[in-house]
Amino acid sequence: MSTHYxxxxxxxxxxxxxxxxxxxxxxxxxxxxxxxxxxxxxxKAAIEEAREKVASLIGVRPSGIIFxxxxxESNNFAIRGAALARQDKGTHIVVSKVExxxxxxxxxxxxxxxxxxxxxxxxxHGLVDPEVLRKSITDETVLVSIIHASPEVGTIxxxxxxxxxxxERGVLFHTDAVASAGNIMVDVGELGVDLMxxxxxxxxxxxxxxxxxxxxxxxIVPLIYGGIQESGRRAGTENVPAIVGMGRAAELAASxxxxxxxxxxxxxxxxxxxxxxxxxxxxxxxxxxxxxxxASFVVEFIEGEAMLLMLAAKGIYVASGSACSSKALKASPxxxxxxxxxxxxxxxxxxxxxxxSTDEDVDYAIEEFPKVITRLREISPYAGGWGGQExxx
Amino acid sequence: MSTHYxxxxxxxxxxxxxxxxxxxxxxxxxxxxxxxxxxxxxxKAAIEEAREKVASLIGVRPSGIIFxxxxxESNNFAIRGAALARQDKGTHIVVSKVExxxxxxxxxxxxxxxxxxxxxxxxxHGLVDPEVLRKSITDETVLVSIIHASPEVGTIxxxxxxxxxxxERGVLFHTDAVASAGNIMVDVGELGVDLMxxxxxxxxxxxxxxxxxxxxxxxIVPLIYGGIQESGRRAGTENVPAIVGMGRAAELAASxxxxxxxxxxxxxxxxxxxxxxxxxxxxxxxxxxxxxxxASFVVEFIEGEAMLLMLAAKGIYVASGSACSSKALKASPxxxxxxxxxxxxxxxxxxxxxxxSTDEDVDYAIEEFPKVITRLREISPYAGGWGGQExxx
Numbered sequence: 129m130s131t132h133y134x135x136x137x138x139x140x141x142x143x144x145x146x147x148x149x150x151x152x153x154x155x156x157x158x159x160x161x162x163x164x165x166x167x168x169x170x171x172k173a174a175i176e177e178a179r180e181k182v183a184s185l186i187g188v189r190p191s192g193i194i195f196x197x198x199x200x201e202s203n204n205f206a207i208r209g210a211a212l213a214r215q216d217k218g219t220h221i222v223v224s225k226v227e228x229x230x231x232x233x234x235x236x237x238x239x240x241x242x243x244x245x246x247x248x249x250x251x252x253h254g255l256v257d258p259e260v261l262r263k264s265i266t267d268e269t270v271l272v273s274i275i276h277a278s279p280e281v282g283t284i285x286x287x288x289x290x291x292x293x294x295x296e297r298g299v300l301f302h303t304d305a306v307a308s309a310g311n312i313m314v315d316v317g318e319l320g321v322d323l324m325x326x327x328x329x330x331x332x333x334x335x336x337x338x339x340x341x342x343x344x345x346x347x348i349v350p351l352i353y354g355g356i357q358e359s360g361r362r363a364g365t366e367n368v369p370a371i372v373g374m375g376r377a378a379e380l381a382a383s384x385x386x387x388x389x390x391x392x393x394x395x396x397x398x399x400x401x402x403x404x405x406x407x408x409x410x411x412x413x414x415x416x417x418x419x420x421x422x423a424s425f426v427v428e429f430i431e432g433e434a435m436l437l438m439l440a441a442k443g444i445y446v447a448s449g450s451a452c453s454s455k456a457l458k459a460s461p462x463x464x465x466x467x468x469x470x471x472x473x474x475x476x477x478x479x480x481x482x483x484x485s486t487d488e489d490v491d492y493a494i495e496e497f498p499k500v501i502t503r504l505r506e507i508s509p510y511a512g513g514w515g516g517q518e519x520x521x
Numbered sequence: 522m523s524t525h526y527x528x529x530x531x532x533x534x535x536x537x538x539x540x541x542x543x544x545x546x547x548x549x550x551x552x553x554x555x556x557x558x559x560x561x562x563x564x565k566a567a568i569e570e571a572r573e574k575v576a577s578l579i580g581v582r583p584s585g586i587i588f589x590x591x592x593x594e595s596n597n598f599a600i601r602g603a604a605l606a607r608q609d610k611g612t613h614i615v616v617s618k619v620e621x622x623x624x625x626x627x628x629x630x631x632x633x634x635x636x637x638x639x640x641x642x643x644x645x646h647g648l649v650d651p652e653v654l655r656k657s658i659t660d661e662t663v664l665v666s667i668i669h670a671s672p673e674v675g676t677i678x679x680x681x682x683x684x685x686x687x688x689e690r691g692v693l694f695h696t697d698a699v700a701s702a703g704n705i706m707v708d709v710g711e712l713g714v715d716l717m718x719x720x721x722x723x724x725x726x727x728x729x730x731x732x733x734x735x736x737x738x739x740x741i742v743p744l745i746y747g748g749i750q751e752s753g754r755r756a757g758t759e760n761v762p763a764i765v766g767m768g769r770a771a772e773l774a775a776s777x778x779x780x781x782x783x784x785x786x787x788x789x790x791x792x793x794x795x796x797x798x799x800x801x802x803x804x805x806x807x808x809x810x811x812x813x814x815x816a817s818f819v820v821e822f823i824e825g826e827a828m829l830l831m832l833a834a835k836g837i838y839v840a841s842g843s844a845c846s847s848k849a850l851k852a853s854p855x856x857x858x859x860x861x862x863x864x865x866x867x868x869x870x871x872x873x874x875x876x877x878s879t880d881e882d883v884d885y886a887i888e889e890f891p892k893v894i895t896r897l898r899e900i901s902p903y904a905g906g907w908g909g910q911e912x913x914x
Contacts (some may be wrong), residue, residue, distance in 0.1 A: 138553035138561075139758060147547055154540055154727065160531035164826060165833035168531075176860065197729065198757030200747040230747030230756055237746055270910030284534060334547065336590065336729040336760030351744065354593040354632055363623055365532060365722060366593030367729030368758070423780060440558035447556065453673030 131443040132489040136330075136421060136482035137279040138447055139309060142373065142481075143332035150334065153369040162357065163365050165332030171368045174224075178347035178375025182339050185378040186305070186324060188314040191196045191475040193356045194340045195371050199306035199327035200230035201351065203273075205362070206302045206323045209311050209348040210271050212241060214296045214300070218268035224248045225465035226283075227275050228304055235273075244268070245334045249491050253414035254283035258374035265297045272301050274323075277308040280449055280478060284308065300346070306330055306338075310381035311419060312389055313483075314342060326369075328370065332483060333377030339352030363383030384483065392420035392447050392481055395490050399423045399479060406501050412463060412476070425440040426468060431502050438504060439477075442496045447478040482514035524836040525882040529723075529814060529875035530672040531840055535766065536725035536876075543727065544771035546762040551796045554759050557748065564761045575732050577772040579698070579717060580708040584807070587733045588764050592699035592720035593623035595733040596666075596754070599695045601627050602741040603664050604636060609692070611661035613909060617641040617649045618858035619676075619695055620668050623725045625854075628666075637661070644785025645857050646677035646807035651686050660688045668699040669717075672703065673842055673855045674806030675683045675815030677701065684713040699723055699731075703774035704812060704875075705782055709734060716741075721763065725876060726770030730763035748889060777876065785813035785855050785874055788883050792872060795887030799894050805856060806871070814874035819861060823897050824867040831897060832870075835889045840871040 133141070144231075153174060159167030161175055183190040211221050223235050225247050235245045240500045246264045248256050252307065256274055265272070272294045277284045287303050289367040300325035303313055309324070310331025310481075316324055343347055352365025365464040400411060400423045408428035426437060430449030439446055451458045459473040479493065526534070546567060552560030554568055572583040590596045590633040616628050618640050628638045639657045642651050649667055658665070663688045680696050695716035698707055702717070703724025709717055716739075720731040725790045735741055735754075747756025793816045796802060801821035814840050820828060825841030834838055842853045856866040872886065 135553070135556060135558075138556050139551060150547075154535055155545075157621075158532060158534045160528070163528060163531050163838070164829055165528075165838050167526075167838065175664045193566075197594070197760065200757035201590070201745050203747065204745045204756075228747065230745070233746035235754070237742075327758075334760075334762070335758055336763050349630075350595050350624075352591075352597045353626035354596065354621065363597075363626070364593035365728055367590065367760075367763070369727070370729050370763070376639075424586055436557055445558050445560065445788075474812070 129443045130240045131445065132492050133485070134446045134479040134489065134493065136446060137478060137480040139335065140327045140332050140482050141484060142329075143377055143380060144332050145335055145380060146373040146376045149393055150253060150373040153372050161368060164357070167477070173367075174368060174372050175333070175366055181375040181379040182326075183384075185314070185382045186309060186326065186341060187317050188341055189344065192341050192344060193361050194342060196338045196362060196367065197336055197367065198338050199304070199325055199330070202325035202338050202393070203228065203230040203304055204234045205340050205348070205351040206325055207231060207271060207273050208238065208303065210300055210323060211238055212349040213347045214270035218270045219243045220246070220268035221271040221273070222246045222261065222264050222269060223250060223273045224250060224275065226250050226254050226462045227273065227353070228279065228306070230447055231273055231275070231304055246315055248281070250465055251303045252467050253417070254278055254281045254462065255414065255417070256285055256290060258286060258289040261290055262293045265299055269297065269299050272299055274303055274517050276303045276305040276314070277312070278413065278420050278462060279307040280460060282418035282423050283413040284417045284419065287319045289323065292434055295320060307320070307419065310378065310385065311421065313385055322346060328374035328377055331377055331381045334370045334373040336367050337374035339374070367438070383460040389420040392485070395421050395481060395487060396421055397416055398492065399490050399493060406484060410502070411465070412468065419480070421485065422478070424476070424478040426463070426472050427477060427501060428472060430501065430506070432474055432476045432494040433479055434504060434508070435500065436474070438500045439497070442500065444493055444496060447480070449478065513520055522836045523884050523885070524838065526878070526879050527837060527872040527874060527882065527886065528837045529872040531869060532661040532722045532728065533724075533725050534877060535727050536770055538773060539726050539766040539770045543762040543766040546765050552759060552814050554901050555748070565817070567761060567765050568759055571764045574768040574772040578707070578775045579702060579719065581708050581734055582737065585737060587735060587755050587760065589731045589755060590729055590732055590760065592697070592718055592723070592731050595718035595720070595723055595731050597627045598664050598741070599622060599746040600664060600734050601631065602744060603693055603695065603716060604631055605742040606740045607663035611663045611807075611824050612636045613639070613659055613661035614664040614666070615639045615641060615654065615657050615662060616666045617643060617668065617673055619643050619647050619855045621672065621699070622696055623720070624666055624668070633716065636655065643858055645860050646810070647671055647674045648676055648810070651679060651682040651684060655686045658687070658692055658882060662690065669696045669698040670705070670812050671806065671855060672700040673853060675811035676806040676861070677705070677810045677812065677880055680712045680714065685887065688713060700812065703778065706778055715739060721767035721770055724770055724774045727763045728765040728770055729760050730767035732767070746827075754831065755828055769858050781876055782813040785878070786861060788814050788874055788878065788880060791813055792883050792886060795883070796890055799891045802894070805844065805861065812873075813870070814878065817867050817869070817871040818857055819856070820868040820870060820894060821865060822901055823894065825869045826899070827897055827901070828868070828870055828893065831893045832890070835893065836887055837889060840873070842871065850894055857863065
């Protein structure tokens with residue numbers, strides 16, 4: 129059976145070039161970057177080279193990049209670190225209802241520590257309205273965090289406009305660019321953000337390397353205290369091989385992102401068109417303001433996990449909702465916030481493509497998806513009952 | 522020039538067997554462990570197998586192991602997470618003065634959040650006295666954290682006795698076993714601790730994988746919030762290759778630790794004997810209650826960095842103090858707490874050996890070290906002046 133990987137939002141394959149770059153640091157160049165002899169210096173130089181490449185991907189200076197171990201760590205660090213550093217100024221922060229769990233859950237932690245958090249609503253496409261943000265900002269607001277692109281529904285938020293609103297009011301702006309950086313053009317200067325999270329394994333780099341961009345001169349309270357790594361802002365022996373792999377993947381992404389985005393947008397549009405031919409299937413997220421390789425749907429009368437497993441049996445690997453909560457089996461808060469009913473949200477399916485995806489993958493998905501849905505509806509106890517019933521409730 | 526790596530406390534070479542185990546997960550088996558299709562299931566199974574191996578290394582059940590990205594993260598997680606989970610019971614914690622920065626600095630963060638921290642003194646060998654611990658515990662004490670073995674001076678603390686004192690008083694006990702786990706026999710049950718930090722790259726595993734053991738049923742506040750990974754206790758896409766490498770290294774360490782410790786103890790004792798033949802050189806840490814491969818000294822009239830660089834020029838790679846602070850150029854707080862003068866502490870040199878170290882490495886160090894010291898003392902502006910002067914002050 130041929131396999132067709134449509135789950136790049138969960139993780140991307142590690143690019144061969146990135147692995148090649150990593151291997152010396154998994155073998156002979158194993159030194160600790162803090163060691164003061166040659167082996168340490170080589171590791172240190174490798175990290176600084178990677179820092180330049182990652183910085184270049186998002187259009188910032190290398191000194192603005194702090195390496196972390198995951199997008200989740202970057203997000204926790206960003207919102208807790210920025211909020212705590214400013215708590216003498218105010219204790220109100222603003223996030224959207226379509227943030228990743230690694231923003232929403234630390235926001236709840238901050239609430240327990242005395243912060244007040246506003247959760248901004250979104251429209252039916254998952255978009256945050258800059259005017260709604262404007263009204264939410266008070267004299268107590270110290271931080272706004274809005275996701276750049278949703279891994280679940282693909283929608284790209286108007287970060288430039290949102291950040292401008294925060295800036296007017298002198299409020300810091302963080303964006304979670306984990307799903308976007310490396311996959312679309314992301315320029316910190318153009319977006320006007322103060323903090324940005326990104327993750328290597330979302331653009332062909334390894335798991336275990338991620339970064340937080342922090343604007344020059346900005347104070348941030350560390351999440352991990354200890355040694356003097358990352359200018360004292362993030363302790364722990366650097367994961368040199370993974371950081372080097374992230375650098376190489378960032379370098380490749382920077383040179384390919386424009387062409388890739390163009391190619392993937394065409395493939396995505398063809399996929400959306402094909403999938404929507406199946407009756408009672410609806411696109412989630414915005415039709416055009418979405419990640420190039422991202423096509424997400426809700427399928428009426430079908431339960432997402434069954435769909436996922438039957439597609440997998442055909443060699444089509446997709447997600448049902450965000451990877452980090454796909455086993456939680458609750459209706460997606462992101463879909464609910466967009467006005468999708470709880471029952472319909474159970475039928476969520478997310479196709480995401482990346483650099484190695486091909487037109488043949490799309491052909492295969494378009495051919496097989498309708499058969500799977502037809503078969504599932506034949507055997508589904510929900511078909512024609514459960515879905516409609518709950519929606520009316 | 523032959524090279525002789527004596528800096529295993531900074532980082533160990535990645536074992537070939539561990540890299541072999543990692544490679545499939547850096548190539549074809551790149552799936553996200555949370556994905557519900559076969560590739561995800563394979564990644565998940567690989568992590569659970571690694572969890573069993575790491576658990577086995579320290580004699581616990583797999584469910585007690587939470588994977589993290591570094592020893593520093595484990596330490597931050599342990600003391601902040603355990604203290605915050607118990608702040609309704611009390612806000613006093615106890616640590617020693619010879620803890621790693623990744624304990625001391627989060628302890629200072631807790632102080633800013635309203636906790637009171639006691640810093641226990643040590644004797645001239647760096648040992649914490651269980652009676653001193655007993656006197657420090659109050660009705661407000663919720664957590665004690667004492668390092669298992671010092672990376673700087675090699676001293677192994679009497680954790681069993683110290684943990685027993687905490688247990689008597691119903692206080693949780695954490696030990697930072699980053700430098701010890703995999704290098705000496707470490708058994709959680711025998712030591713009687715509730716939490717333990719360990720790190721893969723300290724025993725032949727990769728950078729980027731570490732663990733925190735948490736006693737069954739114990740509540741701990743997460744450091745990184747987000748998805749449901751690690752039973753909701755540590756969010757972030759798992760670094761599958763690194764975790765698999767940690768598991769393999771743990772498995773190897775478990776089977777070899779007794780023999781290795783015996784072999785390295787002999788080599789260490791021979792090294793100590795050889796180095797101490799140089800006049801005005803003193804062992805730091807305890808003579809026998811120390812890590813098998815660990816030999817640390819202070820050298821009078823010599824500045825540590827000069828020594829380190831000249832030894833490196835001879836192909837001997839050592840540390841001067843702990844790697845995480847070696848560029849800070851301050852006198853080591855660990856040495857100061859043991860009663861070493863600030864000037865003498867500047868002449869710190871740490872030799873650490875591991876599995877691939879040989880008798881020839883020891884021969885070479887014993888032969889070359891005296892020459893280096895003689896040469897440095899000839900050219901040193903400090904010789905006979907600076908050292909003595911400050912010491913009298």
